[in-house]
């Protein structure tokens with residue numbers, strides 16, 4: 379169920395997301411709290427997973443100017459505890475800060491940079507990190523800091539420690555693997571749990587692993603696709619956020635599928651990044667609930 383209203387102007391916009399065990403009164407408890415704090419709901423969505431007895435909820439609302447997230451968090455804590463909620467409340471005006479990781483393929487990076495420059499990316503690209511120097515000029519021309527962080531088997535631990543320091547130093551909220559062709563260690567995946575999104579160039583779970591377009595061509599598929607998912611230690615098996623497909627046929631070579639598939643990769647990744655930045659993606663085990 380989705381309800382949406384335009385936000386007032388003399389107030390601040392917040393987003394509350396939560397999940398909790400299903401029981402009567404959850405929505406009533408949330409809306410009573412919001413009304414009591416002088417808030418006005420502008421968008422509300424919820425999903426009741428009857429298989430697991432879990433309710434998921436996303437409410438966007440305005441509060442009187444100057445209320446501040448800390449005050450609302452302090453006041454909501456009792457309600458959250460009473461319903462055993464896992465919850466998050468965020469100031470919608472604060473754009474999440476992004477660290478984009480790339481290797482040599484630039485099509486997803488170029489798309490994200492274009493969306494960022496044109497104001498249609500809901501996150502701020504703080505810097506780009508690459509294990510190759512090739513894309514420096516393109517990134518710096520867009521006015522974004524570029525850091526070359528080479529990765530070799532022997533230096534991978536140091537490189538990953540440097541990456542985590544960059545995440546802290548730049549107050550990064552989300553790491554985006556835009557066709558970054560290095561496998562992240564289990565420790566790094568744990569450190570970035572729920573904060574790293576990868577674009578895999580196939581319609582998972584089909585054709586996981588290397589050269590998915592060549593696998594697809596050998597299989598004679600009539601659709602190629604891309605999958606944006608959270609990064610976990612299990613390669614290409616993280617919670618799926620968005621997928622996109624494009625029709626193909628027998629006349630196209632494997633390399634032509636690679637080129638055609640790029641449009642699906644760009645679209646799936648951009649949607650996933652924007653939905654994550656808008657707190658529209660709620661984790662549900664190894665799946666997601668998407669309130670878009």
Ligand SMILES: Nc1nc2c(c(=O)[nH]1)N[C@@H](CN(C=O)c1ccc(C(=O)N[C@@H](CCC(=O)O)C(=O)O)cc1)CN2
Pocket residue numbers: 555558559560561562563564567576577578579587588608609610611612613614615616
């Ligand atoms: N821990 C994870 N790391 C990464 C994931 C993931 O889901 N979990 N997604 C990949 C992206 N990817 C496919 O989409 C992928 C990238 C790289 C490789 C790979 O075998 N890389 C080699 C090095 C290859 C090279 O140097 O050119 C390696 O890391 O040894 C497989 C899949 C991103 N990382």
